Structures are given as C-alpha cells and as structure tokens.
Amino acid sequence: MMQIKFFRAIWGMEEPTLQANLLKIKEAGFDGVEMMVPLDTKSQEELRELLKEFRLDLIASQWAASGRTYTEYLRSFEEHLYTNALLKPLFSNSQTGKDYYSPDQTAQLIQRAAEIAQETGVPVLHETHRGKFTFHTRSTEYFLHKFPDLRLAADFSHWCNVCESFLDDQPEIMDLAISRVDHIHARVGHTQSTQVSDPRAPEWQEALQHHLNWWDAIVNTHRQKGTQVFTICPEFGPYPYMPEKPYSREPLADLWEINLYMKDLLQKRYNQV
Template sequence: MEIKFFIPRWGNRHLSWADFAVKAKGAGYAGVEANLPMLQEEQTEMFDELKKNGLTWIGQHFETAASNFEDYFPEYETRLNALAAAKPILINTQTGKDYFTFEENSKLIELAAEISAATGVTILHETHRGKFSFCAAYTAQFLKKYPDLRITADFSHWCCVSESFLQDQKESLDLAISRSDHFHARVGFPGGPQVNNPAAPEWKEALDFHCEWWDAIVKRHVGLKTPVLTVTCEFGPYPYMPQFPFSKDDVSDLWEANLFMKDFLEERYRGW
C-alpha cells in the first residue's frame, strides 16, 4: 500500500499558489488539501499550479456557517456540489453543528451520501469540534446508524473536547478507526487540539497516543489491500499555533511542524 502525504492550504495563504505548489512539491508532498476558491480566477490559478507541479487535490469543505438548519442545509448542498464538480480525489467535509439535533445532522449526512453517489466523488466527514462529530461518543451514534458513513480521523479534536487521550472511550474510538479512510496528522492533548511542536520531547506521550491510533488505521488499510491511503499533515496557524505574548510571534515554525510529521510518518510506515 502506498501512503501519500498532503499539505493544507490553511496556514500557507501568505504564499501565492505558484510559490505554494513549488514549495509543496519540493518538500515531497503528493498534493494539497484546500477548499475551492470562490473566485474563478483563483480557481484557475490553483488548478494550473497544481497540474504544473504534479500535485493532486483533496477538496475541503468548512465554509458553511449558517447558524440555523434551514439556511445551513441549502448552503451545504451548494458547496458540496461545487466541490464535487471540480473533481478532487476526495472531499473532506466539516459537517453540521454540535447544537443541531441528531435528526438535523442526520439529514446532512444523508445529503452528502446522495451527492457522493450522484457524482462518484468520495465524501468523508472530519471529526471536528463544533460539528456533528465533535466527540467520540456522539459520533459513534451516527456511525452505528449509518454503516456506510466514512470519516476523516482528526482525533486531536476529541482529545481537546474530552480533556483526555480517550483511554476510557475505546469502543467508540475503535469504531471510528474502522471507518477512517483519511487522517489528519496533527497531535492534540487534553488541553487543546495542537501541541506547540510535535518534535519536542515533552510531547512524546501525546505523539505516542496519536501514533497508536494512526497505526491502527494504517494496519486496517494494509489488511484491506487499499492501494493508496492519504494523510494530511495539518498543524495550523494561530489560534492553533500558540504565540508568544506581546510580540505575537509563533512559538514554532508551522511549515517545519508539518514537515516533521510527514518525515516522521514516512519513516514509521516505510515497508508496511
């Protein structure tokens, strides 16, 4: 099985698409994870630069922000259809709200499944604070209701929400791992969704817990003979990246944090 590593556009928007694509290619990434730009001019620039550098694209949805379900549903439908029409290798979506009812979030999951079936584009739902998948136990209810529901595993969010390394939620975690077809390599901890530097020895315990979960995802796909597994190294900018007071300088270099994750996991999974 081949594991392909992606870099997010998030945190790199200070770079033009031309510079970002060249930098991503040079660092050894297979592609980028990014939302679909609103302006046609930027879409053209993005796709041209990705193609020029031999990079593939994971479509990311996070923009739907309507606070009530009646407005959220059509906006979500429009955005997913637009992403699917642009033909990414898959769509990673942050879906719903943690305060929508179970039935409302279910309707959004069903809508995404309909769009995926109609367009042939895989749609995965990211485990994410503030969304239907904000914690392990609640997400498990949806996974049990929908046997075909597939997710992007970003368990850093669940560490933050539960204020733990999920030691007491093995059943829900194992279920989530069994449905994970893509994961975000970001290390969270009981106090937040992102450690300040994954290479720092003081965060070894946090990294080890995440590696245990990621290893389980990789082993499962090796067993399934999945041809390609995608991973996005998704350390992000402030407020995910802590800053020093007064100067507001980042505590760590964001690009280097993601590059550490890629190199670390490439070496870890070499030969799997």
C-alpha cells in the first residue's frame, strides 16, 4: 500500500522561531516541512538538528535563485540546488527559470538540475508556477516532450489563473503533465487567482472539485505503478495570496485552519489514518 506523507510549507508560519514553527508542524500531525535550506552554515546546522529532534522529513524548496543576467541566475540556481542537497531532503522542489528566458536557456537550466540531481543523489522537481518556465500549459508541454525524464511538482492553481480556465479544453496536456507529477501542492485556485479565499466555502466547491480530480488522477497513477511513498503539501499562503479586508487588513480566513482542513480532507480521501 502506498504511503502518503503530508508536509507543511514554512511559508505563512508565524511562530517567532524556526524551532517553534517546526514543533507546531509536528504536533499538527504533518510528516515533514517544505522550505528552503539556508545558505549559511550556522542556519543549516540548526535546521539539521531540529529536523532530527522532531523527526520531520524535509522537502527542500528552491525559489530564491536570482540575478540581473541569465549567467548570474544560473550560478545562483546551482548554488541553491547544491545547498539544498547538503541536508539530504527527499527532493528539491524548484521554481525554475523565468517565463521570458529563451528555450535554449531554459533547457540549460533543466539539464543542470538533472546533472546536480545525479551528482548529489537528490532529485529535482520543477514546480508549475507563474513567472517560471512552467508558467503555462503549452510551454511546459514543450519541455516535457524535450526532456522525457523531467518531473513536476503540481501546483495547477497557477495554470488556472494564467489560462483563465479550469483547463477543460486541454485534456491531452493535462494528462501528460499528470503523468510526470511526483509531488502535489494542494492549493485551490480559480480562473482569476491562484488561491480561493476559503476552500470550505460553498462558492468555491467547483474550483475545489477540479483540483481534487487532478489530484486523484496523480495519486492513482502512482498507486498503479507501485510508488511506495508519495508527498502532498497543502500550500495555502498568506497575503497577497490570502485576500484581506480593505483598511483593516484582516485575512478573510484562518490560514493555519485551511491548511489543516486540506490535510485532513486528503488524508480521509486517500485512506490515510
């Protein structure tokens, strides 16, 4: 039977210290944390010890690569992937490249990620995300065909937003993408935003159902091929992802409760007790 592990992103956590945030994640029943590995050695060691203390798995995110030029970005990208690998996470989940990079530049980034994964033994997944090479269905399809070993982290809320649809008219592309997904970001988006205000609300049930259908297909694909462990991260985030009331800046819903709701919903749906 395939085990599904649930992770909580450090993004949006509000406790005053990393230790307090990780303790809250552990006590809520999550199996691990998804976060970037710090570049400085002292912070890396702190994270290493806390993960060991709380017996939490790590998914290492890569979202911070930067540079004024492509060459500078590539060097930063490599640095973050190598740094992530130091803590031996399950994998790196990378927001890779820029939506305006040329196909050749993007291909170089994908190839370097594959080389670093081979060198370090830490797989690299590429998250479907606005502003990155995976920002759109068609652009992602091109690279999925070009690189048969390319694997994805699915956050299809971004595609709903970019395409202004629930992607019903793109079944072939969605089937291809789903066949390459190894990790789910379980956030619900809609045609005008990457995050509904509250997935429990009746007005968002259509959006929720579309995402559940995609997630079901991904989980079933891995069950059929005999995957032993699969990972899901409920990833509803703070403002500006979470809408706020004007003037008071009060969030429209409780972020922590929403992510717990999504974990519990998917645990029950996939028979994880």
